[in-house]
Amino acid sequence: MLGYAKWWLGSVFGSKAPLVNTLIIHYxxxxxxxxxSIYSSGAEDAGKNKLSYGEVVDDLRLQFGKGAKIAYFEGGEPTAWSDGGKDLGDLIKAAKEIGYKNIGYTTNGTNGFFTGSDVISVSLDGPKDINDLIRGEGVFDKLMETISDSDFTGSIYANMVIQKDNMDYIEETAKAVMDNKKLAGIIFNFITPPPYEIALTPEEKKAAVGKIRELKKSGYPVLNSKRGLELLTEEDWSKKCPYHVTVFIIPDGSHHNGCPMHDTPSCKQCGFAAVREYYLIKRGNISTISEMSSIFAMSKK
Ligand SMILES: C[S@@+](CC[C@H](N)C(=O)[O-])C[C@H]1O[C@@H](n2cnc3c(N)ncnc32)[C@H](O)[C@@H]1O
Ligand code: SF4
Structure with missing residues (x-):
């Protein structure tokens, strides 16, 4: 915990050291x-769409040297990344050797798990029919099979992106998570557009957050902090985004503080739960820090 406390104190006194290094390793x-829209063929065709093993390791070292304690691998689909015989397992191993305190990745769960990390975030966008409407036929069953077959000993949590198609299925999704003993809980986000046509209106967001708060109160494993949930209804984070808490590297090798959508119209309709939690952590909100650190801050080894 000492490392995290030092990071926070530094941040209070104006340090811009990152806490989280998020690596979009390929599209x-x-x-x-x-x-x-991340997988989009536009991105795949736009020149360099993958970081090499060497580039990932260099970046892990660079941001660790600047103070990052948490490494998170994202994509595209990180379990499908490979480079010259190296796979996601090798990236996790490298991050561990460099000294990151907590290592995780987000996955669609269709390729099995790499079990060396501390945390795995699985995308779940509804009960079976709704999840598959959004993510593709058969994806729900494949994800559940991956979870039940895995001997992973860290925390697995679900990440739901609320959009028009699943906004009426929040409770059913939370129940599916509660009933699955291998899932530690669920984090709710709103879609960050584009696409704009499936984003919720501000009124719909308020109703959804009201529902999620009720579920949290009645014992469903909702991992958004209480205050983080309230802040989810605030749409425009272009001025408030805690930019320096997380640094991203994207496949062309460029770095982006906050997120790669920084300074785009998407910032005005930000739906990412992590942005709220990072904001609260930076401001020293004790209940958010304790709720988040019990899941995300500690290594299992
Ligand atoms: C980009 S994916 C990469 C990891 C992996 N392919 C997966 O789906 O879990 C990471 C997370 O971002 C979410 N996501 C994708 N597009 C989004 C958007 N427009 N707004 C908010 N979250 C989004 C996904 O649902 C997923 O949970
Ligand atoms: S699984 Fe879905 S959310 Fe994840 S990168 Fe692929 S298309 Fe995007």
Whole structure:
């Protein structure tokens, strides 16, 4: 915990050291989810769409040297990344050797898990029919099979992106998570557009957050902090985004503080739960820090 406390104190006194290093290691993906534009062929065709093993390791070292304690691998689909015989397991191993305190990745769960990390975030966008409408036929069953077959000993949590197609299925999704003993809980986000046509209106967001708060109160494993949930209804984070808490590297090798959408119209309709939690952590909100650190801050080894 001492390392995290030092980071926070530094941040209070104006340090811009990152806490989280988020690495979008490639854009490649086997799925085409309705709400996702990251895999888009535009991105795949736009020159460099993958970081090499050497580039990832250099970046892990660079940001660790600047103070980052948490490494998170993202994509595209990170379990489908490979480079000259290296795979995601090798990246996790490298991050561990460099000294990161907590290592995780987000996955669609269709390729099995790499079990060396501390945390795995699995994308779940509804009960079976709704999840598959958004993510593709058969994806729900494949994800559940991956979870039940895995001997992973760290925390697995679900990440839901609320959009028009699943906004009426929040409770059913939370129940599916509660009933699955291998899932530690669920984090709710709103879609960050584009696409704009499936984003919720401000009124719909308020109703959804009201529902999620009720579920949290009645014992469903909702991992958003209480205050983080309230802040989810605030749409425009272009001025408030805690930019320096997380640094991203994207496949062309460029770095982006906050997120790669920084300074785009998407910032005005930001739906990412992590942005709220990072904001609260930076401001020293004790209940958010304790709720988040019990899941995300500690290594399992
Ligand atoms: C880009 S994916 C990469 C990891 C992996 N392919 C997966 O789907 O879990 C990471 C997370 O971002 C979410 N996501 C994708 N597009 C989004 C959007 N427009 N707004 C908010 N979250 C989004 C996905 O649902 C997923 O949970
Ligand atoms: S699996 Fe992940 S990266 Fe692939 S399309 Fe879906 S959200 Fe995007």
């Amino acid at each position: 490649g993906c086997n799925l085409r989810c309705r709400h996702c």
